[in-house]
Amino acid sequence: MYTTTVTVSGGTASHGRASGRARSSDGVLDLDLRMPPELGGDGQGTNPEQLFAAGFAACFHGALSLVARQAALDPTTISVEATVAFGRDPEDGGYLLHVDLRVEWPDIDPAEAAPLVEKADSLCPYTKMALRGTPTSIRLAS
Numbered sequence: 001m002y003t004t005t006v007t008v009s010g011g012t013a014s015h016g017r018a019s020g021r022a023r024s025s026d027g028v029l030d031l032d033l034r035m036p037p038e039l040g041g042d043g044q045g046t047n048p049e050q051l052f053a054a055g056f057a058a059c060f061h062g063a064l065s066l067v068a069r070q071a072a073l074d075p076t077t078i079s080v081e082a083t084v085a086f087g088r089d090p091e092d093g094g095y096l097l098h099v100d101l102r103v104e105w106p107d108i109d110p111a112e113a114a115p116l117v118e119k120a121d122s123l124c125p126y127t128k129m130a131l132r133g134t135p136t137s138i139r140l141a142s
Helices: 047-072 110-123 125-132
Strands: 005-007 018-022 030-033 079-086 095-106
Touching: 018 047, 047 095, 047 110, 047 125
Parallel strands: none
Antiparallel strands: 005 018, 018 030, 079 095
16 A cells, blocks of 8 residues: 655664664655664754654554544544653663553543554554564665
């Protein structure tokens, strides 16, 4: 239904964190990547965790808005906040992400909202990815 490509290049990668520039193939996304101050960077650009949080929140918001409309409810007051935590993986010393989603839906009874949030969770590709993984291929360009 839709495919996009983003290329990250340049920057300093000696620290094992993304820096440089991220550009989408259509040119709509074009931004600097920088480490956050908490990890020793200058914070003068966005970072992969912020981009992931934005994508996750947007995807879940879309799924919940769809479910709300299907239930004849107005989704315009829904907001979704995604918090992405970057930390160490105790098993291999690498890194892990943890995601917390917080849904704000004023003017709806929580008992009515809960099953709709659960249904959105089952529809959202980002939550599916987080729970099941995503098929990934890695190849070296020649």
